[in-house]
Amino acid sequence: MSGAAQADGAGTAAGRGGQAAITLADVRAAIGAEVIWCPDPAVPVAGVVTADLMSDVLVDARPGFVLITGLATVQAIRTAAIADLAAVVFARGKVVPSEVVDLAREMRVPAFASRRSLFEAAGLLYASLGIRAAEAPGRTA
Amino acid sequence: MTDAEFVHAYEIAGSDFTNAGRASTSIKETLKEMGLASALVRRVAIAAYEAEMNTVMYARRGTMTLHVTPADVTIDVRDEGPGIPDIPLAMQEGYSTATPEMRELGFGAGMGLPNIKRNADDLTITSDVGRGTILVMTVHVS
Numbered sequence: 001m002s003g004a005a006q007a008d009g010a011g012t013a014a015g016r017g018g019q020a021a022i023t024l025a026d027v028r029a030a031i032g033a034e035v036i037w038c039p040d041p042a043v044p045v046a047g048v049v050t051a052d053l054m055s056d057v058l059v060d061a062r063p064g065f066v067l068i069t070g071l072a073t074v075q076a077i078r079t080a081a082i083a084d085l086a087a088v089v090f091a092r093g094k095v096v097p098s099e100v101v102d103l104a105r106e107m108r109v110p111a112f113a114s115r116r117s118l119f120e121a122a123g124l125l126y127a128s129l130g131i132r133a134a135e136a137p138g139r140t141a
Numbered sequence: 142m143t144d145a146e147f148v149h150a151y152e153i154a155g156s157d158f159t160n161a162g163r164a165s166t167s168i169k170e171t172l173k174e175m176g177l178a179s180a181l182v183r184r185v186a187i188a189a190y191e192a193e194m195n196t197v198m199y200a201r202r203g204t205m206t207l208h209v210t211p212a213d214v215t216i217d218v219r220d221e222g223p224g225i226p227d228i229p230l231a232m233q234e235g236y237s238t239a240t241p242e243m244r245e246l247g248f249g250a251g252m253g254l255p256n257i258k259r260n261a262d263d264l265t266i267t268s269d270v271g272r273g274t275i276l277v278m279t280v281h282v283s
Contacts, residue, residue: 053244054194055252058187059259063179071247078162079247082169082190084183099159107166 021045022129024087024110027066030128031121033089033112036096037104045086048125050118054079061085068114068121072096074103081107091118147175147209153196155222158246161197165190168207172214177282184260185214185280191253192218192276198243199223200273215279224270232258 025041027033027048046064051057052071061067063084069076072094080088087110090096096113104111114121125131149171151164169186173179189205196203200222208215225231232254239249258264261278268274 052247053250053252054247055191055250055256058191058256059252063183069247073246074159075162075247078166079190082162082165082183082186084179 022131024066024112026129027087027089027125028112031089031114031116031124033114036090036101036111036113038087038110038112039108040110043086043110048122048131049085050122052118057085058083068118070094070118072100074100076100077103077107077109077111080109086110087112089114089121091116091121147171148206150204150206153193153200153203153205153218153220155197155199155201155203155220157197161194162190164205165193168205168216171207172209175209177214181214181280181282185216188257188260188278188280189216191257192216192278194248195253196220196222198239198248203273211282213279213281215277218276219273221273224272224274225266225268226270228266228268 021044023041024038024043024045027045028035028041044064045066046062048068049057049061049065050068051060052069054075057067057079061083064086066087066089067076067080067085068089068091070092072090076088077100089112091114093115101111151167153164154160165186168189169182172182172185193205196218200220203218203220206217208217230236234255235251237249237251243249257278262281263279265277266274
């Protein structure tokens, strides 16, 4: 884990009150991500979580969130499947190993790749899609 | 669901990060097939996954047993490992004994046990230092 200041932290965002639902296609377009595997770009997105530590994802993410992470391992896919997430975006231009791609297909977890940092990707989604910060549901401190 | 009880045990290999999470994924699929509510299934799956990752990270091996009745879903995890010397300390959010290697794999945030407690209705942990840990978590169906 290295790079942008936000890289080690987990942040969440959710909502776009009163407007059409945000989809995986919207997220992909906003951050210019490449498709690794995505059979249905019209899947709605409930929010965004950025993290490299998977326990933070399990605390902060709600069902339907997109995970943006620099962790290009099978555990990002498994975590997304366990937590009912909408998709995983592998950020920072990380090389996504073939076993990660295979597991995404096997577990039917849509996956994308982006050269942008977590900070840039989150900022673009905040600015262009109007996704705003939401109080993390699980944090007690 | 029927009135019958369902029991299934899964073996967990220590340090096997490639397969870490398979047992929890299987448990989640089993509970979904039983028709349990998705929010309940998600809570059980997250708690099981955290426990499975703890076993993979710290123990030599372990067994995770799923026990489903019409009233409860219980996960019993027993590992052969170093044990937990100070359980109240380990339950504190952010406390972690993870190595840099574990963190590079995306774990060791110090949220594992607190996250299990958050998602379970009941949680008991007993540990014998140098021998292993027994963790039993229950989520009520109704």
